[in-house]
Each structure stands twice: as structure tokens, then as C-alpha cells.
Amino acid sequence: MQCKLIKNDKKRCKAIVLKGGEFCYYHSPKNRDDRVAASSRGGENSKKNNVKLTPVKISNPEDVLKIVSETINLLRSGKVHPNYANSIFIGCNTFFKSYEKSLNYRMEKKFPGISLIDIG
Numbered sequence: 001m002q003c004k005l006i007k008n009d010k011k012r013c014k015a016i017v018l019k020g021g022e023f024c025y026y027h028s029p030k031n032r033d034d035r036v037a038a039s040s041r042g043g044e045n046s047k048k049n050n051v052k053l054t055p056v057k058i059s060n061p062e063d064v065l066k067i068v069s070e071t072i073n074l075l076r077s078g079k080v081h082p083n084y085a086n087s088i089f090i091g092c093n094t095f096f097k098s099y100e101k102s103l104n105y106r107m108e109k110k111f112p113g114i115s116l117i118d119i120g
């Protein structure tokens, strides 16, 4: 059976009704509260992307370790979205790799033929 809801454009919803009901899953009054709660939770989650973190000067690995530690704690306390934290971790990883390449480059210039051990 077709859902009884008439939409804003005056057309009837074409979805099939829930068993024993008059409306589809989306329009069933029984599911309305669940949908509103889920929608609200989605809104809360997206707000976690808007954590205002102040810019920090990054000049050595110690600075990056502080950022990693802060981000882990923000993530654990649910104050930052995992996607946002992941971007920060990727940035930190990129810093470490670039830093290592830079050290190797400077060592190679000073002591030709010698390079630092590749830490991965």
C-alpha cells in the first residue's frame, strides 16, 4: 500500500507503507522522534568540526609532539571530529617526514656520503 502523506508540492508520497501502518518509514509519526534525534545528533557532530584552534608556530618535532598530544585529548573528550583530528595527524606525519628529509639533506651537505638512519 502507498504512503498516505501528501507532500508540500501536493503530490502523494510514493513509498510503501510500514507493515500495518498508513505511512512509509520516513513519514510514520512513530519514527518521527527518532529521526529528529538522529538529525540533531548529526548537527552536533558537524559542530565538532568547528573547534577554534589557534595557529601555532611549528619549528621542531617537540612542537609537533605537543599538537599530537593535544589532538589525542580533544579526540578522547569528543571535542573534535575524528576527520578533523585525522587531518591534523596527517599534517604532523608530513612534518616529521619533511623534517627528517631536511636533516638528512643538511647532514649530506656537511658530511658527504653520510646520512641519518631512515626511521620510516
Ligand SMILES: [Zn+2]
Binding pocket: 003, 004, 005, 013, 014, 015, 023, 024, 025, 026, 027
Ligand atoms: Zn511517505
